[in-house]
Amino acid sequence: MAKKERLVAAIQNGTVIDHIPAGKTFQVVNLLGLTTLETPVTIGCNFESKKLFRKGIIKVEDKFFTDEISRLSVVAPNIVLNIIHNYEVVEKKTVITPDELRGIVKCNNPKCITNNEPMDTLFHVVNKENGILKCHYCEKEQDINKVELV
Ligand code: ZN
Numbered sequence: 001m002a003k004k005e006r007l008v009a010a011i012q013n014g015t016v017i018d019h020i021p022a023g024k025t026f027q028v029v030n031l032l033g034l035t036t037l038e039t040p041v042t043i044g045c046n047f048e049s050k051k052l053f054r055k056g057i058i059k060v061e062d063k064f065f066t067d068e069i070s071r072l073s074v075v076a077p078n079i080v081l082n083i084i085h086n087y088e089v090v091e092k093k094t095v096i097t098p099d100e101l102r103g104i105v106k107c108n109n110p111k112c113i114t115n116n117e118p119m120d121t122l123f124h125v126v127n128k129e130n131g132i133l134k135c136h137y138c139e140k141e142q143d144i145n146k147v148e149l150v
Contacts, residue, residue: 014060016084017058019079020055020056020057020076022053028056029043031149039063041060077131102123108148133147
């Protein structure tokens with residue numbers, strides 16, 4: 001068996017999340033709430049990658065993601081989800097940045113109402129290509145790569 005195959009053992013059914021920038025693997029775990037799942041989850045960090053210097057891979061057995069994958073665009077827009085049925089990749093989904101991000105990232109304006117009241121944040125993605133978000137409440141623009149997660 002090739003070395004690569006041993007590192008990432010196959011799963012029968014589920015989702016393999018690939019091309020995660022190495023330093024962001026655990027942010028992905030948090031965003032998808034993987035620590036609360038009851039199905040087996042395998043988290044791999046620092047694999048060699050042609051596209052990225054090092055990448056993370058997460059395998060989640062018997063779980064198929066839907067809307068929550070748009071959250072991943074906050075940490076890494078180029079993540080690929082491989083949908084596995086019967087050990088075969090039946091679909092590859094790429095993460096698409098949504099038009100709005102609700103309750104996912106913090107506003108970096110300390111005076112913003114969302115930092116002073118118990119409420120969800122809401123951002124409009126005003127420039128998807130460059131990852132520019134605009135706070136719905138204080139209208140401050142911020143870089144998607146620099147925001148903190150809620
Ligand atoms: Zn704000």
